[in-house]
Amino acid sequence: MLLLAPGVAAQTVVPVARPSGAAVADTLRGGWYPWDPYQYQDFRRGVALLTGFDIEIERAIARIMGLEIDLPLREWEPYLAAIAAGTADIAAGATKSEERERYAYFSKPYRTETNVLIVRRGASARLPVATVDEMLEAFAKQKFRLGVIGGYVYADKRINTFIADPANKDRIVAVETDSRNLQNLLGGVIDGFLADRVSAATTAWRRNEASLIEEHPLRVSTDIHFMLSRASQTPERVGRIDAAIDQLKGSGEFHRIAPVYVMPVLTNQTIDTGWFRLLVFLGTVAFALSGVLLAHEGRYTVFAAMLLAVLPAVGGGIVRDLLLQREPIGIVRHPDTLLIVFGTVLAGMLIIRGAALLQAGPSARHLVLPAALASRSIEVTDAVGLAAFTVTGVVVVLDAGVQPLWLWGPIAAVLTSAFGGLMRDLFRHDRVVANLRGELYAEIAFVWGLAFALFLDWEGDRLQAQEIAFGVAVTVAGAFLSRMIAISHRTKGWRFS
Structure with missing residues (x-):
């Protein structure tokens, strides 16, 4: 299936032979076309900056060869015609084909692409197919409206034949970009579209529509x-x-470029799922409740209770984002976290007041077990938050493009999961800062953050979404179980004596 690379469908490219003995220029005439995250313009700092995985690899190769490279914006089909005519020298992100080999040389592979059919959430079950033939047969039977990129050549000849068949033209919707395909899918114009999985995931991620x-x-x-x-x-x-x-691959530069442009998409694709968002929610609630309980014990005001709840829930993330110079900081991007904290504080205060009234009455003896159960529940959900925020901290480092990941990943994991609690304890002016004298906590975030960062460094050459999802799950489970073991054995952290 599947869209593998730009190609020529609507026109025939006529090769032009290079004259024998002609000099080869010291400037490579290239180009770029919208193919996020491989080739795109970044507007985050208010200025259009051409970047992307392919672009940075192309620039690095030109630098190694001592050549200049020119990269104007081009439409793909005229770009191919320019390659054939010799008015353009190089194009990145190409799949080898017999037709193209008539007018172009091909380098050795520098990356791979995995391509998929993108459908609305839950729609895959209506296409129980395992082969291209079965997929095309299902398209025909279901009168499936298929989105494609106009002028692109697909990997399998059977797919190209299906798209070109006049009998199917009313169900083939050709557009210019994956973004347009996504709009058509969510708008009900098409039932699915073919795309490179990283490009499709990037498009959905940037549009905040990955969950759909x-x-x-x-x-x-x-x-x-x-x-x-x-x-x-x-x-x-x-x-x-x-x-x-x-x-590039031998020096490690290729390995450093890949995590900046591709790895954030694949990891965010994993954590932007219902199960991980639930873990983050539970952890946020647990962190906020810890502040509510401390405010109750110290008889603090409502404002102080809010502050004691906000600091462990979001304080570490704010410090992390300021350190990494992330713009905008996470709490501004996702203000719903603050709403969760505020709601938790209000609910917690009502529950505490209700429990206090019951304790004064004849039902007081029945509150011991529920109180113990509530305390243990907070410990469990707090461990869930520690695990989820450990992963989040490392992923934020990926998003920010800060290197080396093995250093800043675990640091960000500790800041995200534990530093807010430290700020809360300092705010209370405790003589003993609980987060520095209690059970293993920040150490767990550091160790598992380091393990996850090293795994992502290793995965940088592979870029397999399933393996990254497995790595996220192992990190969450490992950090959670480590924290629960520390609680059950009341293991003390490393201390100087």
Whole structure:
């Protein structure tokens, strides 16, 4: 299935031979086309900055070769025609095909793409298919309205034949970008569209619509190359590009670029799910309740109770974002967290007042067990929050593009999960700061944050969403179980004596 790379469908590209003995210029005439996160313009700082995985790899290769590179915005089909005519020299993100090899050289693969059918959440069950043939047969039977990118060549000839068949033209909707396909899907214009899974996930993530769609389990992967014009380039230059790719991977620079542009999408795709959001919610409530209980014990005002609840819930995240220079900071991006904290404080105060009234009456003897159960429930949900915020801290470092991940990942994990509690205790002017003298807590966040960061560093060359999801689950489970073991054994943290 599946969209593997831009291609030519609507026009025939005529190759132009490079004159024998002609000089090869020291500037590579390239280009870019919208293909987030591989090639896109970043407007976050108010200025359009051309960047992306392919763009940064292309620039790094040009730098290694001692060449300049020109990257104007191009439409894909005219871009291919320019490659054939020799008025453009290089294009990134290309899939090798027999037609293209008539007018272009191809470098060795520098990455892979995995492609999927994107449908609305829950719709995959209506397409119980495991092969391309079964998928196309289901499309025909169900009169499936399929979104495609106009002018792109798909990996399997059967798919291209299906799209080109006049009998299917009324059910094929061709557009320019994945963003438009996503709009059509959510607007009911189409039933699904073919896309590179990373590009589709990025588009949905940036539009805050990832929860509305899902990938069909059927997927295909392919190698991605640089494509060079036979009319303006030589096999010797292709060999130099191959050597530059090897140098990039050998030096670790390729490994550093991948996490910045692709890894954040894959990890956010995992944590932007119902089960992880539930863990974050439970952890936020537990952190806020800890502040409510302390305010009750100290007979603080309502404002102080709010502050004691807010600090452990969001204080560490604020410090983390300021340290990483994240714009805007997380609490501004997601103000719903504050609403959860405020609601928890109000609910907690009502419950405490109600319990106090019952304690003064004949039902007081029945409150011992519920109070103990409530205390243990807060400990459990607090451990859930520790685990979830440990993962969140590392993912924020990925989003911010801060390196090295193995250093800043665990630091951000500790800040996100434990530093807010430390700020709360300092605010109370306790002689003994609980977060520094209690059971293992920040140490757990650091160790599991480090483990998760090292895993993501290793995963940088693989970029497999299923493996990343597994890594997130293991980190959450490991941090949670570590905290519960520390609670059950009342293990003390490392201390100087």
